[in-house]
Amino acid sequence: MIELTAAFIAEKNKLANKPIFLYEVEDFDGQDNSLLFAAYEDDVVFNGKTYLKFPIVHESTTENTSGEIDTVLVRVANVSQFIQNKLESYDLRGKKAIITQVFSNLLDDSLNKFEQTFYIDSYTATQEVVEFTCTSKFDLMKLELPARKFWRTFCTWKFKSTECGYSGAETSCNKTFQKCKLLANEKRFDGFPSIPSKHIYVG
Numbered sequence: 001m002i003e004l005t006a007a008f009i010a011e012k013n014k015l016a017n018k019p020i021f022l023y024e025v026e027d028f029d030g031q032d033n034s035l036l037f038a039a040y041e042d043d044v045v046f047n048g049k050t051y052l053k054f055p056i057v058h059e060s061t062t063e064n065t066s067g068e069i070d071t072v073l074v075r076v077a078n079v080s081q082f083i084q085n086k087l088e089s090y091d092l093r094g095k096k097a098i099i100t101q102v103f104s105n106l107l108d109d110s111l112n113k114f115e116q117t118f119y120i121d122s123y124t125a126t127q128e129v130v131e132f133t134c135t136s137k138f139d140l141m142k143l144e145l146p147a148r149k150f151w152r153t154f155c156t157w158k159f160k161s162t163e164c165g166y167s168g169a170e171t172s173c174n175k176t177f178q179k180c181k182l183l184a185n186e187k188r189f190d191g192f193p194s195i196p197s198k199h200i201y202v203g
Contacts, residue, residue: 008112011103022051022100029090047110074132083130095120097134153177155190
């Protein structure tokens, strides 16, 4: 059970007060680094971490029979392509996502918070926004993670693997369709050219 401090409860119950939501994606790069964002007009320092101001919101989508939130949608602006660049370099599916509610006048005490932990289940990206579907239940079916990405012009197969099928003299591949065609191996290309451009789908 989550225990809230008396100060947090008092602040929460003020009619004129507005909470600050902090978002953290833990270990997004496999090197113990986190993405830290604040839905606020300024950067927020809380519990020794600096959360960067960023256009980001979330909404609950489903509840289970016990009234607990099962799924949350998190929408992040993608106009700057900052998030897009992260998605193209790392698969965030399965990463822990923590949403923390705090108040500006209680930031000096790390106990004054309401924290919920989710895991990124899937996400889609357009030029304008990235939408993450996060769930509180993780790996219930023991599925292998991370999920496979579907790219238009990028091959996910390991070069010279069974899936790749290339066995020639070439020693490297940049995983593009052009390179695959140059090696006369385009039939084994793992991309999906029919996917609309500037989108990423992860299921």
